[in-house]
Amino acid sequence: GDSVTQMEGPVTLSEEAFLTINCTYTATGYPSLFWYVQYPGEGLQLLLKATKADDKGSNKGFEATYRKETTSFHLEKGSVQVSDSAVYFCALPPQGGSEKLVFGKGTKLTVNP
Amino acid sequence: SQTIHQWPATLVQPVGSPLSLECTVEGTSNPNLYWYRQAAGRGLQLLFYSVGIGQISSEVPQNLSASRPQDRQFILSSKKLLLSDSSFYLCAWSEGRTNYGYTFGSGTRLTVV
Numbered sequence: 001g002d003s004v005t006q007m008e009g010p011v012t013l014s015e016e017a018f019l020t021i022n023c024t025y026t027a028t029g030y031p032s033l034f035w036y037v038q039y040p041g042e043g044l045q046l047l048l049k050a051t052k053a054d055d056k057g058s059n060k061g062f063e064a065t066y067r068k069e070t071t072s073f074h075l076e077k078g079s080v081q082v083s084d085s086a087v088y089f090c091a092l093p094p095q096g097g098s099e100k101l102v103f104g105k106g107t108k109l110t111v112n113p
Numbered sequence: 114s115q116t117i118h119q120w121p122a123t124l125v126q127p128v129g130s131p132l133s134l135e136c137t138v139e140g141t142s143n144p145n146l147y148w149y150r151q152a153a154g155r156g157l158q159l160l161f162y163s164v165g166i167g168q169i170s171s172e173v174p175q176n177l178s179a180s181r182p183q184d185r186q187f188i189l190s191s192k193k194l195l196l197s198d199s200s201f202y203l204c205a206w207s208e209g210r211t212n213y214g215y216t217f218g219s220g221t222r223l224t225v226v
Contacts, residue, residue, distance in 0.1 A: 034214045043119075043203050043217035044157075089157070093214060094207075099145055099164055101207070101215050105156040 002027045002095045006104030009087075013080055013111050021075040021107045023064075023090035033057075033066055033073040036089040038106075044089065047075075080111045115140035119204045119218030126225055132177075132191040134221050136204030139185065144206040146187040147215065148179055151201045163187060199225045 007022040025033065032051045036044040048057035050066035050073065057064050062077045075088060090104040119136045126132060138144050148160040159172045161179035169179050176195055180188045187204060204218040 032214070036214075036217075041220075041222070043220045044205075044215075045217070046214055049214060091214065099162055099170075100147075100159060103157050108154070 002092055002098075002102050004090050004092055004102050004104040006090045006107055008105075009107040009109070011107060011109045013109070015082055015111055015113050016079045017111075019075070019077040019080045019084075019109065021088055021090075021109070023073045023075065023104060025071050025073065025090070025092055027071075027092055027095055030068055031095060032093050033064070034091040034093070034101075035062070035064055035073070035075050036091060036103075038087045038089065040086070047088070080109070082111045082113050085109055085111045115206075115216065117204065117206055117216055117218045119221060121221060122219065123222045124224070126194050126223065128196055128225055129193045132189070132194050132198070132223070134189040134202055134204075134223075136187045136189075136218055137185055138206045141185070141206070141208065143184060144208065146181060147205040147207070148187065148189050149203040149205065151203060151220075153201075157203070160189070194225045196225050199223055 003026045005024050034049045035047045037047040038044045048059040050057040053066050053068040055066045064073050064075045087106045087108045089106045092102040116139045145164050147162045150158045150160050162170050163181045166181055176191055178190050202221045205215040207215045
């Protein structure tokens with residue numbers, strides 16, 4: 001079935017370091033792909049999305065490119081800040097007859113000053 | 114624009130007491146509605162979802178139930194809380210089976226004592 005595999009955390013970086021969080025997916029066809037962010041004590045927010053192959057989603061300095069050849073949607077940021085400390089979830093929209101979003105397990109990022 | 118409201122933000126309840134968490138959506142009609150649970154440091158667990166009034170699908174058999182008395186209202190309930198019900202509960206909505214993803218509420222931190 002459809003699934004999302006996300007790199008295990010936690011990830012700890014120093015401020016201004018480069019960030020990559022890997023995400024690969026299994027799905028039929030070419031669905032949209034999402035990254036959600038959850039700041040401490042809050043609900044999830046849509047961070048960015050890509051709706052077709054080779055699309056690049058971007059927001060708040062984060063980027064992710066939809067690579068159909070490698071079925072990947074890795075999240076990157078060139079220079080992280082302390083305020084980026086959060087849990088990041090990769091996700092697929094509902095597929096086939098399902099009504100449910102498929103989430104990765106989440107990657108906790110801590111950025112130290 | 115669409116908004117989602119979830120309350121209360123925090124709740125402390127004794128073991129054996131009832132529970133009612135409410136979620137409402139504004140600015141849309143016939144949304145898909147979802148209840149998730151997130152234990153500390155863990156990923157998201159889908160509890161219930163609803164594609165219409167009175168239509169509830171349960172993902173995990175447990176001490177909780179859900180109801181949808183109105184189109185844009187989704188309620189999570191329990192008759193008798195257990196210590197293991199302590200968690201962070203999130204409500205979300207989506208425009209059916211689309212590529213737009215979910216919009217989440219701000220969550221309820223439930224502590225059962």
